[in-house]
Amino acid sequence: MADGGRALLFWNRGETPARIGADWTQLGLPATTRLRARDLWTHKDLGRLSRRYEAEVAPHGVAMIRLQP
Numbered sequence: 001m002a003d004g005g006r007a008l009l010f011w012n013r014g015e016t017p018a019r020i021g022a023d024w025t026q027l028g029l030p031a032t033t034r035l036r037a038r039d040l041w042t043h044k045d046l047g048r049l050s051r052r053y054e055a056e057v058a059p060h061g062v063a064m065i066r067l068q069p
Contacts, residue, residue, distance in 0.1 A: 005068040006035075012057035020063070021054035027067075035067040 001007065006027050010020040024031050037046035037053060041064055046053075055063040 001066075003068060005066060007040075008053060008063075008065040008067065010055055010057050010063040010065075012059060012061050015059050017059060018057050019054055020057050021052050023052045024050070033069075035069060038066045038068075040064040040066055 006029075008022055008027075010022075012018045012020065024033050024035075029035075031051050034048045034050045037049050038044070039046055041062070046065070049067075053065055053067070055065070057063050
């Protein structure tokens with residue numbers, strides 16, 4: 001994103017709930033980077049996170065998170 005942030009989209013194509021996550025290193029960031037997180041579906045701030053984000057995603061559901069420096 002233009003401000004240096006990232007967007008994560010987790011899509012569960014399965015028939016059962018799934019725990020899906022991403023490490024900061026998978027995003028090309030150092031693991032120690034702290035990012036502000038916001039759930040774009042629930043419109044809730046999730047605080048400052050480091051290392052990774054995980055979400056429980058419903059069957060055929062999505063979770064979308066915005067990460068900002």
